[in-house]
Amino acid sequence: MLPIDADRFLSDLHELRAIGASGVGKGVVRPAYTPDDIAARDWLYRKFEEAGLTPHIDHMGSVFGLAEGPSILMGSHSDTQPEGGWLDGALGVIAALEVARAAKEAGGPAVSVVSFQDEEGRFGVTTGSSVWCGLQEAEQAAHLTDINGMTLEEARSAMEDRLGDPVDPGRFTAFIEMHIEQGPVLDTEGEVAGVVEAIVGIRDMEIVLEGEQNHAGTTPMHLRRDAFQALSDFNTQLNDRLRNVVTPQTVWTIGHVALHPDAHSVVPGRATFSMQWRDGDKDRLDRMESIIRETVQEIATARGMSVVFGPMLGLDPVAMDPGLRETLARAAEAEAPGRWRHMPSGALHDASNMARLMPAAMLFTPSIGGLSHTFSEDTDEEDLTACLRVLARAVADLG
Amino acid sequence: MLPIDADRFLSDLHELRAIGASGVGKGVVRPAYTPDDIAARDWLYRKFEEAGLTPHIDHMGSVFGLAEGPSILMGSHSDTQPEGGWLDGALGVIAALEVARAAKEAGGPAVSVVSFQDEEGRFGVTTGSSVWCGLQEAEQAAHLTDINGMTLEEARSAMEDRLGDPVDPGRFTAFIEMHIEQGPVLDTEGEVAGVVEAIVGIRDMEIVLEGEQNHAGTTPMHLRRDAFQALSDFNTQLNDRLRNVVTPQTVWTIGHVALHPDAHSVVPGRATFSMQWRDGDKDRLDRMESIIRETVQEIATARGMSVVFGPMLGLDPVAMDPGLRETLARAAEAEAPGRWRHMPSGALHDASNMARLMPAAMLFTPSIGGLSHTFSEDTDEEDLTACLRVLARAVADLG
Numbered sequence: 001m002l003p004i005d006a007d008r009f010l011s012d013l014h015e016l017r018a019i020g021a022s023g024v025g026k027g028v029v030r031p032a033y034t035p036d037d038i039a040a041r042d043w044l045y046r047k048f049e050e051a052g053l054t055p056h057i058d059h060m061g062s063v064f065g066l067a068e069g070p071s072i073l074m075g076s077h078s079d080t081q082p083e084g085g086w087l088d089g090a091l092g093v094i095a096a097l098e099v100a101r102a103a104k105e106a107g108g109p110a111v112s113v114v115s116f117q118d119e120e121g122r123f124g125v126t127t128g129s130s131v132w133c134g135l136q137e138a139e140q141a142a143h144l145t146d147i148n149g150m151t152l153e154e155a156r157s158a159m160e161d162r163l164g165d166p167v168d169p170g171r172f173t174a175f176i177e178m179h180i181e182q183g184p185v186l187d188t189e190g191e192v193a194g195v196v197e198a199i200v201g202i203r204d205m206e207i208v209l210e211g212e213q214n215h216a217g218t219t220p221m222h223l224r225r226d227a228f229q230a231l232s233d234f235n236t237q238l239n240d241r242l243r244n245v246v247t248p249q250t251v252w253t254i255g256h257v258a259l260h261p262d263a264h265s266v267v268p269g270r271a272t273f274s275m276q277w278r279d280g281d282k283d284r285l286d287r288m289e290s291i292i293r294e295t296v297q298e299i300a301t302a303r304g305m306s307v308v309f310g311p312m313l314g315l316d317p318v319a320m321d322p323g324l325r326e327t328l329a330r331a332a333e334a335e336a337p338g339r340w341r342h343m344p345s346g347a348l349h350d351a352s353n354m355a356r357l358m359p360a361a362m363l364f365t366p367s368i369g370g371l372s373h374t375f376s377e378d379t380d381e382e383d384l385t386a387c388l389r390v391l392a393r394a395v396a397d398l399g
Numbered sequence: 400m401l402p403i404d405a406d407r408f409l410s411d412l413h414e415l416r417a418i419g420a421s422g423v424g425k426g427v428v429r430p431a432y433t434p435d436d437i438a439a440r441d442w443l444y445r446k447f448e449e450a451g452l453t454p455h456i457d458h459m460g461s462v463f464g465l466a467e468g469p470s471i472l473m474g475s476h477s478d479t480q481p482e483g484g485w486l487d488g489a490l491g492v493i494a495a496l497e498v499a500r501a502a503k504e505a506g507g508p509a510v511s512v513v514s515f516q517d518e519e520g521r522f523g524v525t526t527g528s529s530v531w532c533g534l535q536e537a538e539q540a541a542h543l544t545d546i547n548g549m550t551l552e553e554a555r556s557a558m559e560d561r562l563g564d565p566v567d568p569g570r571f572t573a574f575i576e577m578h579i580e581q582g583p584v585l586d587t588e589g590e591v592a593g594v595v596e597a598i599v600g601i602r603d604m605e606i607v608l609e610g611e612q613n614h615a616g617t618t619p620m621h622l623r624r625d626a627f628q629a630l631s632d633f634n635t636q637l638n639d640r641l642r643n644v645v646t647p648q649t650v651w652t653i654g655h656v657a658l659h660p661d662a663h664s665v666v667p668g669r670a671t672f673s674m675q676w677r678d679g680d681k682d683r684l685d686r687m688e689s690i691i692r693e694t695v696q697e698i699a700t701a702r703g704m705s706v707v708f709g710p711m712l713g714l715d716p717v718a719m720d721p722g723l724r725e726t727l728a729r730a731a732e733a734e735a736p737g738r739w740r741h742m743p744s745g746a747l748h749d750a751s752n753m754a755r756l757m758p759a760a761m762l763f764t765p766s767i768g769g770l771s772h773t774f775s776e777d778t779d780e781e782d783l784t785a786c787l788r789v790l791a792r793a794v795a796d797l798g
Contacts, residue, residue, distance in 0.1 A: 220582075253615040
């Protein structure tokens, strides 16, 4: 067993939480490339150095702490949602740091640490690891825009003096990511760890419905081409049409809506909205995409409106490495007998991309009430350290 | 007949259009208290002075050009929607200016001119005339907020050095407002003037549906309390329930929607939206209000969500003065025989408020394609001058 220090681990987690603390519970506001995100990356850079790792920031802003020679890569991300929790991403980075320190003290195995940039998708979907894994070109990613129209390139320029070359993936033998579940299963069942079998696939695009902007007092209802009414109609019909296609695990979300001109007294002429859907089966993701496109198009045509589909971002479902899963499962059973499970990940993670480059695996800790992507996100510290012990045991086993 | 100068009238209209010109067609961006709105009011102040009227800006920022002794008050507003046309409001102010000049040259009758502040409701509904008419207290209006949370008081401070006392309404004998129809009737029928019988009533409030913000990948559909889904469901059910209550003239609009936190990967926990409805019958407005409140409440309860209703803004339907209507009708028949009509106003106007203080009337000109509250709003200049002649003849008749 590696000599992990639970107090040092928790103390580091709380120190990182203070960078961009929202002032609401343990909430954190640290979206990619914001001053607080960059400050957190600078803090990690120093921590990696102190741990005897070679710190390095790549061309996307992902921060590495590199061990010498071949090593196991561990980590997650330190950027957050616009309103995020203290553990989503940060937990996996600090757990990796603690395991790397303990492994160094124990004389092996060699562990490197990473915090990927923009996992939360201010600009895309798991942008930093996606570029590193060659799923998209860095030049293409540079032109991605956030919700306010700022490009990744513009946002990244705030940390331009820190950026270096991409790290050679060939130096790593495996990738392991610890993360909160962000769902209700482990918490409801009173379990402390989940060994991830596969990460569900995700599709995400922005859709624009364009009708006719007009006066809300003088335009009769039957002559309107109201973009909000079209959006609402689309949503209702989509929910209906998906019913026979989805499973209880399938999810779909309209999380962003912008009306134009967005005034009380004006019939909205344009509705821009996000459409995101996730499922463990690639064929089902495809079927859902067809239904979404057809339904929007039908509604636009019926209402004399036009529709523009934005670029499709997404990742296919990804299975975790069987050997690493088995190692994690053995460690979980040793540390928390009967209080862990195999489970799918409904959320997307950097490990989805990493599985393209090397054997990859994930370990989940509970989320209280299943809450995540909110200031209320939390996990008992006892569960955090129990899960850290599972992780450390698995890494020792790999050595 | 008063010696109106059509060229001078059109030239002034175009000069005013240049202040805040949007660069798209004849579009104008001049919301209340913005630098361009204030510049337009300064320009009007000088124009009134040049016309031999006594310029005065009241405590709300409404600009008057006052004739001596008792006079007929004419005018409209010079603020615009966030994306407005060149005639909505401005036409009535410049037509009044031209009639006042012509009347002065002809030796009578005495005509005063006004441009009310915030008719378009950046902060409320016809805010400037509403305060002047005592429908709301100035101190209460000062705390109204715009869509970005700025108070009227803060916005108004930009023209603080120009503000004076309220004008005494007792000096005016009547109010006449010329305005574009902002609907399709006159344009479709090839008519040049509409004599308004009554202005429909309006109700407007903001509603907040609060559910639970959560991760869009890990929260099963059946456990979600998604505020956008609740809004969409409300909209669908409302349209259904209103069907047996409304007439073909009734309108209702959701023009503003803000989701929180408004991100692709987050189930929206809060939806804030505007609900506005208009009708000529006060009882129907009341019935619609009950249905709206009940429907939102039912949906919130069924989904385990909470609802907050904002303050209700609105005006009851208002009949125009029979004597003034008769005078306008006679003038219309003399200037454009068979090419005018009596009609209701689906849009709200300052004349609604003025009718509380003195006999009030309105005259409509066509809107091409019925378009308004958009950069595309326009009217043939021939129709504008034809309608100006109707207005001038009616005022001469009143003298």
